[in-house]
Amino acid sequence: MKYFIGNWKMFGIPKSISILKKINSFYSIDKNRNKYKVIFTPPFTLLESYSQFFKKKYLSIGSQNCYQKDQFSSNTAAISSYMIKKVGAEYTLIGHSDNRAEGDTDVILKDKIKFALKNNLKVVFCIGENKLEKRKNKTFRVLKKQLKKALERKFNKKKIIVAYEPIWSIGTGRTPKAKELNKTIKFIKKVLKNIFKQNSPAVLYGGSVDEVNVKKFKEIDEIDGFLIGGASKSSKKFIDIIKNYYR
Ligand code: 13P
Numbered sequence: 001m002k003y004f005i006g007n008w009k010m011f012g013i014p015k016s017i018s019i020l021k022k023i024n025s026f027y028s029i030d031k032n033r034n035k036y037k038v039i040f041t042p043p044f045t046l047l048e049s050y051s052q053f054f055k056k057k058y059l060s061i062g063s064q065n066c067y068q069k070d071q072f073s074s075n076t077a078a079i080s081s082y083m084i085k086k087v088g089a090e091y092t093l094i095g096h097s098d099n100r101a102e103g104d105t106d107v108i109l110k111d112k113i114k115f116a117l118k119n120n121l122k123v124v125f126c127i128g129e130n131k132l133e134k135r136k137n138k139t140f141r142v143l144k145k146q147l148k149k150a151l152e153r154k155f156n157k158k159k160i161i162v163a164y165e166p167i168w169s170i171g172t173g174r175t176p177k178a179k180e181l182n183k184t185i186k187f188i189k190k191v192l193k194n195i196f197k198q199n200s201p202a203v204l205y206g207g208s209v210d211e212v213n214v215k216k217f218k219e220i221d222e223i224d225g226f227l228i229g230g231a232s233k234s235s236k237k238f239i240d241i242i243k244n245y246y247r
Pocket of ligand 1: 007096169171172208227230
């Protein structure tokens with residue numbers, strides 16, 4: 001199964017649902033439909049209405065983050081996996097570099113994953129090195145640490161997807177070379193196999209994915225899909241990414 005996940009970040013108001021309706025219309029009649037899943041992560045403000053609208057449709061909805069506690073707590077503005085699940089969402093991103101930059105540590109992220117799984121959300125766990133780490137050849141060391149510190153063998157790996165998003169590639173138009181990306185994804189899968197003592201969960205790539213460079217990425221068998229930021233705000237671009245991937 002391949003995944004095309006659109007992360008809207010701080011974008012969207014109620015009527016922006018028209019973008020997702022167009023994507024869902026394409027998805028529901030696409031001849032390749034059974035080969036992939038389409039998931040969108042709108043902001044918290046839209047989670048309930050969008051989740052309810054797409055409940056019996058093909059497209060799935062998830063949140064962009066969740067709080068590291070179960071059910072309810074006294075943390076102002078915090079939103080738990082329990083609350084996310086109860087409004088109908090099915091997925092949550094965890095560990096996006098934006099949230100790591102705001103203070104999410106490996107310990108916090110592990111709790112987030114634990115409570116998300118407990119509340120029956122599927123987790124898209126994001127990892128990635130920054131520019132300096134890459135320049136210093138520390139990429140593998142950083143990725144291994146991010147995976148080992150937050151994931152545990154006892155977690156249900158069927159409910160976990162890993163998204164590799166090099167920070168230097170997010171929103172910059174810069175992407176890794178195909179050969180290099182292939183090696184990195186293989187390395188991530190090796191680490192995941194080691195953690196779970198069985199097959200690796202799906203590993204996606206994210207960072208400046210668009211309808212043009214997806215043609216380069218599709219040559220890399222190891223990639224199980226994409227986490228798409230900027231290009232997911234346009235129904236045409238998002239649909240073209242899927243079309244070009246299967247062309
Ligand atoms: P861009 O596709 O805009 O580079 O964003 C990637 C991302 O951070 C998705 O989570």
